[in-house]
Amino acid sequence: MITLNDLLVMLPELYLTAAACLVLLFDVFISDDQRDATHWVAIIVMLVGIFLVIRGQPDMTVTAFGGMFVRDHMAEILKVTVLIATILMFVMARPWLRDRKLFMGEFYSLSMFSVLGVMLLVSAGSLITVYLGLELFALPAYALVALNRESKLSSEAAIKFFVLGSLASGLLLFGMSLIYGATGTLDLHGIFAAAGTTAHPHLLQFGLVFLVVGIAFEFGAVPFHMWLPDVYEGAPTPIAMYISAVPKLAAVGLAYRLLEVGLGPFAHDWRIMLAIMAALSLVVGNVVAIAQKNFKRMLAYSTISHMGFVFLGLSNPTPEGYSAALFYAVCFALMETVAFGVILALARKGFECEMIDDLKGLNRRSPWFAGLMAIAMFSLAGIPPLWGFIAKVLVLKAAIDGGMLWLAIVAIICAIIGLFYYLRVIWVMYFEAPAEGVEPLQAKPDLALRGLLSINALGLIAMIFFSGPLLAWCRAAFGV
Amino acid sequence: MSDWPILSILTWLPCAGAILVLLAGDARPRVARWLTLAFTVITFALSLLMLSEYSAGPGGFQLQEMHRWIPGINSSYHLGVDGIAVALIVLTTFTTILVIGGAWQVIKDKVHQYMAAMLVLEGLLIGVFCAMDALLFYLFFEAILIPMFFLIGMWGGPRRVYATLKFFIYTFFGSIFFLIGLLYMYHRAGTFDLQTLWAFPFTMQEQSWLFFSFLIAFAVKTPMVPVHTWLPDAHVEAPTGGSVILAAIMLKVGTYGFIRFSLPITPDASQYFAWLVIVLSLIAIIYIGYVALVQPDMKKLVAYSSIAHMGFVTLGLFIVYMLARQQHDVQTAQLGVQGAVVQMVSHGFVSGALFTCIGVMYDRLHTREIAAYGGLAKVMPWFAAFWVLFAMANTGLPGTSGFVGEFMVILSSFTANPWIALFAAYSLIIGAGYTLYLIKRIVWGTAPTREAAAMPEINTREGLVLGAFAVAVLAMGVYPWPLMHLMDSSVAQLVTHLMTSKV
Numbered sequence: 001m002i003t004l005n006d007l008l009v010m011l012p013e014l015y016l017t018a019a020a021c022l023v024l025l026f027d028v029f030i031s032d033d034q035r036d037a038t039h040w041v042a043i044i045v046m047l048v049g050i051f052l053v054i055r056g057q058p059d060m061t062v063t064a065f066g067g068m069f070v071r072d073h074m075a076e077i078l079k080v081t082v083l084i085a086t087i088l089m090f091v092m093a094r095p096w097l098r099d100r101k102l103f104m105g106e107f108y109s110l111s112m113f114s115v116l117g118v119m120l121l122v123s124a125g126s127l128i129t130v131y132l133g134l135e136l137f138a139l140p141a142y143a144l145v146a147l148n149r150e151s152k153l154s155s156e157a158a159i160k161f162f163v164l165g166s167l168a169s170g171l172l173l174f175g176m177s178l179i180y181g182a183t184g185t186l187d188l189h190g191i192f193a194a195a196g197t198t199a200h201p202h203l204l205q206f207g208l209v210f211l212v213v214g215i216a217f218e219f220g221a222v223p224f225h226m227w228l229p230d231v232y233e234g235a236p237t238p239i240a241m242y243i244s245a246v247p248k249l250a251a252v253g254l255a256y257r258l259l260e261v262g263l264g265p266f267a268h269d270w271r272i273m274l275a276i277m278a279a280l281s282l283v284v285g286n287v288v289a290i291a292q293k294n295f296k297r298m299l300a301y302s303t304i305s306h307m308g309f310v311f312l313g314l315s316n317p318t319p320e321g322y323s324a325a326l327f328y329a330v331c332f333a334l335m336e337t338v339a340f341g342v343i344l345a346l347a348r349k350g351f352e353c354e355m356i357d358d359l360k361g362l363n364r365r366s367p368w369f370a371g372l373m374a375i376a377m378f379s380l381a382g383i384p385p386l387w388g389f390i391a392k393v394l395v396l397k398a399a400i401d402g403g404m405l406w407l408a409i410v411a412i413i414c415a416i417i418g419l420f421y422y423l424r425v426i427w428v429m430y431f432e433a434p435a436e437g438v439e440p441l442q443a444k445p446d447l448a449l450r451g452l453l454s455i456n457a458l459g460l461i462a463m464i465f466f467s468g469p470l471l472a473w474c475r476a477a478f479g480v
Numbered sequence: 481m482s483d484w485p486i487l488s489i490l491t492w493l494p495c496a497g498a499i500l501v502l503l504a505g506d507a508r509p510r511v512a513r514w515l516t517l518a519f520t521v522i523t524f525a526l527s528l529l530m531l532s533e534y535s536a537g538p539g540g541f542q543l544q545e546m547h548r549w550i551p552g553i554n555s556s557y558h559l560g561v562d563g564i565a566v567a568l569i570v571l572t573t574f575t576t577i578l579v580i581g582g583a584w585q586v587i588k589d590k591v592h593q594y595m596a597a598m599l600v601l602e603g604l605l606i607g608v609f610c611a612m613d614a615l616l617f618y619l620f621f622e623a624i625l626i627p628m629f630f631l632i633g634m635w636g637g638p639r640r641v642y643a644t645l646k647f648f649i650y651t652f653f654g655s656i657f658f659l660i661g662l663l664y665m666y667h668r669a670g671t672f673d674l675q676t677l678w679a680f681p682f683t684m685q686e687q688s689w690l691f692f693s694f695l696i697a698f699a700v701k702t703p704m705v706p707v708h709t710w711l712p713d714a715h716v717e718a719p720t721g722g723s724v725i726l727a728a729i730m731l732k733v734g735t736y737g738f739i740r741f742s743l744p745i746t747p748d749a750s751q752y753f754a755w756l757v758i759v760l761s762l763i764a765i766i767y768i769g770y771v772a773l774v775q776p777d778m779k780k781l782v783a784y785s786s787i788a789h790m791g792f793v794t795l796g797l798f799i800v801y802m803l804a805r806q807q808h809d810v811q812t813a814q815l816g817v818q819g820a821v822v823q824m825v826s827h828g829f830v831s832g833a834l835f836t837c838i839g840v841m842y843d844r845l846h847t848r849e850i851a852a853y854g855g856l857a858k859v860m861p862w863f864a865a866f867w868v869l870f871a872m873a874n875t876g877l878p879g880t881s882g883f884v885g886e887f888m889v890i891l892s893s894f895t896a897n898p899w900i901a902l903f904a905a906y907s908l909i910i911g912a913g914y915t916l917y918l919i920k921r922i923v924w925g926t927a928p929t930r931e932a933a934a935m936p937e938i939n940t941r942e943g944l945v946l947g948a949f950a951v952a953v954l955a956m957g958v959y960p961w962p963l964m965h966l967m968d969s970s971v972a973q974l975v976t977h978l979m980t981s982k983v
Contacts, residue, residue: 146907384623397553
C-alpha cells in the first residue's frame with residue numbers, strides 16, 4: 001500500500017521524473033533555433049531539484065516503500081553534488097555542443113534520466129533499488145557517449161562502455177542473487193541482520209566478491225579500469241566531464257549501501273579487497289598517466305588514481321572513513337569539472353584541445369584560463385592551499401586510523417609520482433611557447449561558461465576556508 | 481592596537497596585494513611595480529609594529545589568534561609568534577622589499593605575474609612563521625612551492641624546467657612524509673595544536689619514527705647533505721629575486737621546522753639521533769665547503785656556501801642535547817640555539833646580498849662564469865666595495881653579522897666536544913678560502929674582455945638595495961644585542977622544554 005508519506009519522501013525523484021518527461025516533450029515542440037529555451041528550462045529544473053532535496057531534508061533517516069527507498073544525509077549530499085555537477089555540465093557544454101551541431105534536446109533529457117538513476121541508486125534500501133538505479137543511470141549514459149553519431153571514436157567508446165558496463169552489471173546481479181540465496185532477503189538491513197547468522201557464509205562471501213567487482217567497475221578501479229580511458233577519450237568532452245564526476249559519486253553511495261549497510265558484518269573481508277584495489281589503482285593510475293599525451297586520457301588515468309584515494313577512506317569501515325571518502329568524492333567531482341571546463345572553453349570547431357601540447361603557451365594567450373587550469377591541476381595533485389589537499393589529508397588520516405599505514409605510504413609515494421604529470425600540464429601552459437603557426441587559443445565568449453567555470457575554480461581555493469561545514473555535513477551523514 | 485589581528489593581516493595583506501597586482505595586467509608593468517612596492521613597504525611597517533607589540537621580556541607566544549577552521553579534524557586557524565618567529569618575520573618583510581627593488585627594471589616579461597608571485601610568497605612565508613597549528617603550518621610550508629615553481633619556471637635560465645621539477649619534486653617528496661607524521665600524531669593526540677603536541681608524551685619508538693618523518697622534510701628544505709642537490713640547480717636557474725628569497729628565507733623554513741617540530745615534539749629521539757644530524761652538519765660544513773671552492777659559476781659557489789652555512793644552524797640546534805641533557809650546561813646550550821638563530825638571520829642578509837650582487841653583474845654581462853669577470857674594483861668601485869663587505873661577512877669576519885652566529889655555535893660546540901668545534905671551526909678557513917678566491921678573481925686583477933672592462937657602475941636603485949643589506953649586516957655584526965634580547969626568553973623556554981624527557 002503506497003501512502004502519501006512514501007510519495008513525499010520520494011518527492012525530489014518523482015519531481016525529476018516528471019520534469020525530465022516534460023523537458024523531453026517540451027523540446028519536441030520547439031524548433032532547433034529555440035533550443036536555448038530547453039537549456040534554460042533544464043537548468044531551472046535542476047535548480048528546483050536541489051531546492052527540493054535540501055528543503056525536504058529530514059533530521060534523521062526516513063524510509064519509504066517498505067524500506068526500498070531510504071532518505072538520509074549521505075544520499076542528500078550525493079544528490080546535491082550530482083545535481084550541481086550536472087548543472088555545471090549543462091552550462092559549460094552549450095557552446096561546445098552548438099559548435100559541433102550536437103545541440104539537441106536529447107542531451108538534456110538523457111542526462112536528467114541518468115541523474116535520476118543516480119539519485120535512486122544512492123537512496124537504495126534494497127538490492128532491487130540498487131540495480132534499478134544503476135541501470136537507469138547507465139543506459140542513458142551509454143547513449144550520451146554515442147551522442148556524436150558521426151564520430152567513429154565516439155561510437156567505439158559507447159560500445160566499449162556498453163559491453164563492459166553490461167558485463168559489470170551482470171556480475172553485480174549474479175552477486176546479488178548469491179546473496180539473496182544465502183540470506184533469503186533483498187532488503188539491505190535484512191541482509192545485514194541475516195549475514196551474521198546465515199548457514200551459508202561461504203556463499204555470501206562468494207557473492208560479496210562479485211559485488212565488490214561490480215562496485216570497482218563503477219569506480220573504474222584497477223583491475224576493472226580498462227573502459228575508463230577509452231570512454232574519456234571517445235566521448236564528447238561534456239559527456240566525459242559527466243562520466244568523470246557523476247558515476248564516481250554514485251559509486252560512493254553504491255559502495256556504502258552494499259558494503260556497509262548490507263554486508264557490514266563482512267567488513268573484514270571486503271576492506272582488504274578494497275585496500276588492495278586501492279594500492280593497484282594508485283600505482284597503475286599514476287604511472288600510466290605519465291605516458292599520456294592526450295589530455296583526456298591523462299585525466300582518465302588520474303581519475304583511476306583518485307579512486308584509489310577514495311578507497312583509502314572506504315577501507316576504514318568507520319563513520320570517519322566513509323565521511324572522508326564522501327568528502328573526497330565530492331571534492332573530486334568539482335575538481336574534474338574545472339579541468340574539463342577549461343578544455344570545453346578552449347575547444348572550437350575543428351579543434352578539440354585534447355592534447356596536452358595544445359595547451360602550450362596558454363598563459364601568453366589567455367592567462368585567466370591558464371590560471372584556472374593551474375588551480376585544477378594543483379588541486380588534483382593535492383597541494384595546499386587548495387581543496388584537494390584537505391580531501392587527501394582526510395582519506396590518509398582515515399587509512400592511518402584504520403591501521404593501514406602501509407596503504408597510506410603507498411598513496412603518498414604515488415602522489416609524488418603523480419605530481420609529475422600534473423606539473424607537466426602547468427609547465428606546458430606557463431613555461432613553453434606555442435608551436436609555430438598554431439592559431440591562438442581563444443576562449444569562448446560565452447559569459448555563463450566563463451563565469452561558472454571561474455566560480456568553480458576559485459571555489460577550489462575558497463573551500464579551504466569552508467571545509468569545516470562541509471566536513472561536518474559529511475560526518476553527520478554517517479552519524480558522527 | 482593590540483586587539484588587531486596583526487599576524488593575519490601580515491599574512492594575508494601581501495596575498496591580497498597579489499590579486500590587485502594581477503588585475504593591473506600585463507600592459508601596465510609600472511602600476512604593478514609600484515603597487516607591489518607599496519604593499520611590501522606597508523607589510524614591512526606592520527611587521528615593525530608587530531615587533532614593537534611583542535614584549536621580549538616574558539617571551540612565550542604572543543599576539544595569538546585562534547579561530548575554528550576544520551573542527552571535524554580538530555584543526556584550528558591558530559597564529560602566534562615568539563621571539564624567534566618575530567625575528568624571522570621581520571627578516572622576511574625586509575628582504576622582500578629589497579628583492580622587489582632589485583627586480584625593478586630587470587624583470588621585463590610578465591611583470592605583474594612576477595610581482596604577484598613574490599607577494600604571495602611573502603605572505604605564505606610569514607604564515608609559516610606564525611602558524612601554531614601543525615596542519616596550518618604544513619599548509620603554508622607546502623604552498624610556498626607554488627609561487628616558487630612559477631618564479632623559477634617562468635623567469636629562470638635555460639634549464640629551468642629541469643630545475644623547477646627537481647626542486648618541486650624533491651621538496652614535495654620531503655614534506656609529504658612530514659604529513660604522514662602529522663597525521664600519525666593526530667591519530668595519537670587527537671589534535672593538530674602545536675602546544676598540545678609539544679606536551680604530548682610520545683613513546684620512544686613513536687618519537688623515532690616521527691623524528692625521521694620530520695628530518696626528511698626539513699633536511700630537504702634546509703638543505704642538508706645528502707639531499708642538497710636540488711639547491712644549486714634551483715639557484716642557478718632561478719631569476720635573481722627567486723634566488724634571494726630562496727637563500728634568504730626559504731632555507732630558514734627548514735631549520736625553523738626543526739625548532740618547532742623536531743626539537744620540542746621528539747626531544748628524546750632528537751637526543752638519540754643528534755649525532756646523526758651533527759655528523760651530517762659537519763659534512764655539510766667541510767665537504768660542501770670544498771665543493772664550493774671549485775665552482776666556476778658564481779651562483780653555484782654561493783649556493784654551496786649556503787649549504788655549508790646552514791650546516792652551522794643544524795649543528796647549533798642539535799648540539800643542545802649534548803650540553804643540556806648530558807652536561808646540564810643550560811647556559812651554553814642556549815648559546816648554541818641562539819647562535820643557530822642568529823646564523824639564520826645573518827645568512828638571510830648575507831646570502832641575499834650576495835645573490836643580489838650576482839644579479840647586478842649578470843644584468844651587465846649576462847654570464848655567471850667567474851672567469852668572465854675581473855678588475856671590478858677599477859670599473860665599479862662602489863659595487864666592489866659592497867662585494868668585499870658581503871664576502872667578508874660570508875667568511876665570518878668579526879664586525880659583520882656572519883661572525884656572531886658562527887662564533888656562538890663554535891663556542892657552544894667546543895664546550896660539548898672540542899673535536900666537533902675543531903671540525904666546525906675548520907670551515908672558517910675553507911670559507912675564507914673560497915670567498916677570497918672568488919673576490920680575487922672578480923674584484924682584483926684585470927678585466928678579461930672589453931665588455932667586462934666597460935661595465936657601468938651601479939645606479940642609485942641598486943646602491944640603495946645593496947646599501948640596505950650592508951647596513952643590516954654591519955648593524956648585526958657590531959651590535960647584535962637587540963636580536964639576542966628579542967629571542968632570549970623564547971630560546972630559554974625551548975631549552976627548558978628540551979631538558980625534560982617525555983619517556
